Amino acid sequence: MNDLEKICADAYEARVKIGTLDTDIKNKVLNDAADNLLKAEKEILEANKRDVATAEENMKAKSMIDRLSLDHDRLLGMADGLRQIAKLADPIGEVMSMAKRPNGLIIGKRRVAIGVVGIIFEARPNVTSDAFGLCFKTGNCVILKGGSDAINTNIAIVKALKKALTDNLVSDAALALIESTDRETTNAFMKMDQYVDVLIPRGGAGLIQNVVKNATIPVIQTGTGNCHVYVDKDADFDMAVNIINNAKTQRISVCNACESIVVHSAIAEEFLPKLYDKLREHHVQLHCDERAQAILAGRDDVTEATADDWGMEYLDYIMSVKIVDSIDEAIEHINRYNTSHSEAIVTNDYDNAQKFLNEIDAACVYVNASTRFSDGNEFGFGAEIGISTQKLHARGPMGLEALTSYKYIIYGSGQIRE
Amino acid sequence: MNDLEKICADAYEARVKIGTLDTDIKNKVLNDAADNLLKAEKEILEANKRDVATAEENMKAKSMIDRLSLDHDRLLGMADGLRQIAKLADPIGEVMSMAKRPNGLIIGKRRVAIGVVGIIFEARPNVTSDAFGLCFKTGNCVILKGGSDAINTNIAIVKALKKALTDNLVSDAALALIESTDRETTNAFMKMDQYVDVLIPRGGAGLIQNVVKNATIPVIQTGTGNCHVYVDKDADFDMAVNIINNAKTQRISVCNACESIVVHSAIAEEFLPKLYDKLREHHVQLHCDERAQAILAGRDDVTEATADDWGMEYLDYIMSVKIVDSIDEAIEHINRYNTSHSEAIVTNDYDNAQKFLNEIDAACVYVNASTRFSDGNEFGFGAEIGISTQKLHARGPMGLEALTSYKYIIYGSGQIRE
Incomplete structure (x- = not known):
């Protein structure tokens, strides 16, 4: 031994x-x-x-x-x-x-x-x-x-x-x-399933993937967060701007920070410039789909999103922006690219709030609040060993x-x- | 794809x-x-x-x-x-x-x-x-x-x-x-963690171990049961004989069947012959430690246990028999060799019943009942997808x-x- x-x-x-x-x-x-x-x-x-x-x-x-x-x-x-x-x-x-x-x-x-x-x-x-x-x-x-x-x-x-x-x-x-x-x-440790009941890797995505691929001990995956805020047609604009700004900039390097904005097309033209002005205070760069780019044309730090942007956890002053024509399209987009961490909708529409809560596949689903609350202390647990995304x-x-x-x-x- | x-x-x-x-x-x-x-x-x-x-x-x-x-x-x-x-x-x-x-x-x-x-x-x-x-x-x-x-x-x-x-x-x-x-x-399927949330292998130990070693999808291990019945100093002998006989012979090939008997030394001499007589009705073979063998000397199908016996899930008309001098020794033995499935004590001693419930590390711990009850229907769940041993x-x-x-x-x- x-x-x-x-x-x-x-x-x-x-x-x-x-x-x-x-x-x-x-x-x-x-x-x-x-x-x-x-x-x-x-x-x-x-x-x-x-x-x-x-x-x-x-x-x-x-x-x-x-x-x-x-x-x-x-x-x-x-x-x-x-x-x-x-x-x-x-x-x-x-x-x-x-x-x-x-x-x-x-x-x-x-x-x-x-x-x-x-x-x-x-x-x-x-x-x-x-x-x-x-x-x-x-x-x-x-x-x-x-x-x-x-x-x-x-x-x-x-x-x-x-x-x-x-x-x-x-x-x-x-x-x-x-x-x-x-x-x-480390590799030998991950295979000590005879003695160890669970492994919890804490660190970057590389560390976690290495543990998932190599461990024979059951693993609890934590920590990767590609979190979205969806601004619905009936959103309160000030609330939405506040929530996105908080979710992005209150602390930049954390897994519950918002990385991606999804906006309903009916309000995008009016909403996005307001949001842009707020996010400029922190020089947030926006990687936009075609329609969002057209709306924000000519502004600084607005560039075209690539296919890689939608799945990206930037952990930086960067966000992707996607315009959708319906809440169904928003939910489909988020369920495709999220990491099952924390997702939010800003809306005053009762049915859409319920639909988002029901159909988004993530650990924490918010109506009208910042994703930054996904945290053991904020949830009232008094302590936290990590945030599970499985x-x-x-x-x-x-x-x-x-x-x-x-x-x-x-x-x-x-x-x-x- | x-x-x-x-x-x-x-x-x-x-x-x-x-x-x-x-x-x-x-x-x-x-x-x-x-x-x-x-x-x-x-x-x-x-x-x-x-x-x-x-x-x-x-x-x-x-x-x-x-x-x-x-x-x-x-x-x-x-x-x-x-x-x-x-x-x-x-x-x-x-x-x-x-x-x-x-x-x-x-x-x-x-x-x-x-x-x-x-x-x-x-x-x-x-x-x-x-x-x-x-x-x-x-x-x-x-x-x-x-x-x-x-x-x-x-x-x-x-x-x-x-x-x-x-x-x-x-x-x-x-x-x-x-x-x-x-x-x-099969091997490729076990690595589809991008799409599959959990794998439940159902079958023999070989199948389960293969899945545990090779899957990158989280696994729920089921089904291996090296279950013990411990007969305490203060046990009701008839009850103990009944429970062991039921746990061994009511159905032989199942994971909640009893494979190993642990007996307190103070009662072994009186108890084991009674148990032996009952188990003879099903021609159960007993693989005994030295002291148990001495007590049952000369009887048919009583042989010396080897080191391998203690961890064995026979799924057959065979049981191992171990004599201990205290409940602590019984608990230590069971915690060393069990598969974390179902364990029972037969006793009329309140403290020992509580101690066994507290200290045995298994999914189901019984006082004065057969291990055969470890089953979704018997527990009132109405159905069962398996019995988890993790x-x-x-x-x-x-x-x-x-x-x-x-x-x-x-x-x-x-x-x-x-």
Whole structure:
């Protein structure tokens, strides 16, 4: 058994004990872990400095170095995140339903931990403490495989978190970091289905696709968002301008940002110039279909869309613009190109609002609101492990419940099957 | 686009229309499909005769030929199954929760179809109509890939079922049969993640493992059951004998049959001979650990267990017998060797019953009842697409709800995120 398999087997071995811990103990560990992060501030920030220096030497992108860098405030944020998770209600043990069958068997459905959760992520060190907090609160063992750029930081963070486990006499197999950062180890990890119940990749589309193609462990896909706002014939123009502006520019690099505008032809001529003026405040470039281009002719940063534009998640100050002649055409366009994340309609037409809610195939479907609300905190979950864009197990923002499974508990009195 | 990809793309294209059909139409189609099966009896049974003749020429196993063979009664059973599904409540559209957020957004969680379901199965033609019935009732398109041994039968059945779709002006992309039965097609099908949301393999362990290892589509694993009955120190002996006898011999080839007996050492000497006498009625062979073998010494069909026995799903008149000195040892043994299916304790000790329910890691955990109850009908679901032995999405017997996902529907009034 090599190091990687031992990590997975140890977590598997510990899963029942971790899954049946009392809530009080779990909360104590989470609060102690928060304290430990701050006590280890010097060690963690020094390790982080080394990682940042290496990343700079290797000419890594500025945005990546920004995500990698820790300081006092970010560490406080991580500790605060753990304390918030401690305050959330513990979903484990809830009996979701219970009923007596005609033969007297009493069958209950009890919420339980999943078991062993694997997280594969890139260079955000805060994922290390967030993922531990969410998985531990839900009674899961978590195995982390972070990017090589953050390896020293992650080792220091995991050391501080693990101390909270051992200080409370809880098996530290509840949290493991895979320290080898080579590709072979990552690929071998994805095939540890004997021990690991679910893999959640967190990062760019390349990382996620690699996991989906290679894992034998069940995967929850997260994070890619080609989100649309459809402006219906009966839309309130000011509301539509506000919502699109917010959904595009309030934060540019996130999966719930709007990437594509769909406008009904009956209002396009009046609406698009108003929208254009607002989006100019952020110098948003518009990649337009033929009709939209004709309406916005002569304006700066208005160019013709190519076939690739409709499926594009820009994560930048760029949007595609498509004009349609009916809500059916809008729905068909969105269902063809979206990534099953978040889609919005702006309308005052009751039937069209209902039709959009019914027929759009996405995790979150909005009437008259910004797609930016697709978020565990905004949904009232108190925390979030990611936003699922698949339909199995969990869809949309994933809070604590997404990290649980269930089992049937059956109380009998000697029943046998005839 | 080849034939296979076209089948998958057509189902994907049809998913929204099928997912939003009214319940009345769905039930009409299901009842018509039942009628059509009986109307096409001659054609279906003739096709089946050809498949059975080929299987016999190819010297296939008797049990396989039995599963493959159809007659009037079996066809009646299939039609009746579809009518039963028509009678079940439609889970689609249920709003599972809805709440107003502080900013006025009203966020609801609505049960929806998954989309496109793939089923890979062996030579049971009844799976064809069952899977269609369950998937269609839940608004899913289903793509079937059956074993080559049943290909003519499946073509005839699917033709009859599809007629019910087209007669009711419903897209017949709701049901597709992949007619190529070569391995390349099966492997290519498993990678159609662009179009297919979930794969459910139904068949032996070899088939399931092949799908798990090769699919890029999310898989729900079903069906392998190495189920235990643990007889605690405080068990009622008659009840324990009855339960084990039922769990082993009531039906031998099923996944919820008991394969392994675990007995507390304090009662083994008195209990095992009683159990032995009962199991002799069915000539059950016992593969025993050293202590159990000593107790049953000299009796027929009592042999020493090898290390392989503990993990074995015999599906035959064979059981392994293990003696333990405590409930903790019993739980550890079961959690090590079980397949996360169904496990039972027989006890009159309150604490031990609770401990077993809490700490056994399996889909269904029983106190004082036979493991044979792990079944969608016995659980009150009215139907079953399989028994999941994994923890994501669905666990244990899967009824209609297991074939659903959800989406968030959000009613706003112009909200943007600050």
